[in-house]
Amino acid sequence: MSVHVAEQSGDKKQKMTVLDFKKFKEEGRKFTYVTAYDYTIASIVNESDTEVILVGDSLGMIMLGYDGTTAVTMEDMIHHIKPVVKGAPDTFIVGDLPFGSYHESIEQAIHNAVRLYKETGCDCVKLEGGVEMADTIRAIVKAGVPVMGHIGLTPQTAGSLGGFKVQGGTPERAAQLIEDAKTLEEAGVFSMVLECVPKGVAKALTAEVNVPVLGIGAGPYVDCQVLVLQDMLDMYSDFKPKFVKHFAHIRGAMVDGLNQFHEETLNGEFPSKEYCFNATVEGYEIDK
Numbered sequence: 001m002s003v004h005v006a007e008q009s010g011d012k013k014q015k016m017t018v019l020d021f022k023k024f025k026e027e028g029r030k031f032t033y034v035t036a037y038d039y040t041i042a043s044i045v046n047e048s049d050t051e052v053i054l055v056g057d058s059l060g061m062i063m064l065g066y067d068g069t070t071a072v073t074m075e076d077m078i079h080h081i082k083p084v085v086k087g088a089p090d091t092f093i094v095g096d097l098p099f100g101s102y103h104e105s106i107e108q109a110i111h112n113a114v115r116l117y118k119e120t121g122c123d124c125v126k127l128e129g130g131v132e133m134a135d136t137i138r139a140i141v142k143a144g145v146p147v148m149g150h151i152g153l154t155p156q157t158a159g160s161l162g163g164f165k166v167q168g169g170t171p172e173r174a175a176q177l178i179e180d181a182k183t184l185e186e187a188g189v190f191s192m193v194l195e196c197v198p199k200g201v202a203k204a205l206t207a208e209v210n211v212p213v214l215g216i217g218a219g220p221y222v223d224c225q226v227l228v229l230q231d232m233l234d235m236y237s238d239f240k241p242k243f244v245k246h247f248a249h250i251r252g253a254m255v256d257g258l259n260q261f262h263e264e265t266l267n268g269e270f271p272s273k274e275y276c277f278n279a280t281v282e283g284y285e286i287d288k
């Protein structure tokens with residue numbers, strides 16, 4: 001049985017702030033970061049020790065059944081971030097800027113970052129890209145919206161990267177990734193996601209920046225581990241990336257529960273007396 005950190009110390013869970021990210025890095029304190037796209041799941045994550053929630057555009061696949069993330073819109077993101085903010089008041093919430101919402105111009109990027117932050121109440125926005133995004137990040141930060149970067153495998157532009165593949169696999173590409181990370185830090189991100197990178201490259205990159213590196217498929221030498229909740233709890237079954245460990249088997253438990261409901265309905269075991277309103281109404285008495 002796992003012991004919650006908050007329970008152990010007797011303290012209530014403390015919501016992280018943007019400043020805590022740097023503090024955690026300085027103190028070498030690890031933390032975890034998972035996705036949520038709705039109120040119920042957000043409230044479950046809020047009850048756990050998890051420090052950060054991402055309302056990622058991966059909701060395109062996980063919640064909407066799309067093949068990828070590129071079709072996700074600002075309206076989709078706003079629709080899903082709002083209930084997560086409501087369900088997880090003690091957890092830092094990241095809102096993903098969807099593909100096309102920050103690529104046209106710096107003005108468009110500021111407009112959509114401010115909109116997402118203001119309309120949903122999330123704690124920061126996240127956007128994908130390396131050195132080419134530096135000016136955009138600088139402008140959004142200057143407008144007052146905290147930005148989390150995302151480099152390595154960037155799902156929104158996975159097509160141009162040749163698909164969902166490991167990044168930084170040659171010395172030149174590894175050096176470019178480290179350059180991306182340093183440029184993002186200089187542009188003002190307070191943390192950055194690093195996705196699908198060999199662990200040695202991730203280790204070197206993590207040592208080169210002063211903001212936390214949040215790794216997904218990037219090995220153990222990063223500052224924080226990220227996973228899509230529906231992957232790590234074995235709920236989403238279309239695809240399982242190599243880096244995903246199943247920490248519970250919720251899909252199987254749900255199918256079992258549904259089958260038990262079906263069986264008990266068919267054999268009359270459900271609903272038994274305890275699940276009925278048993279008041280007797282004249283003219284409507286029941287024999288048994």
Ligand code: KIV
Pocket residue numbers: 035054055056057058059096150193195216226228
């Ligand atoms: O949208 C998402 O879930 C992400 C994670 C893969 C980090 O960006």
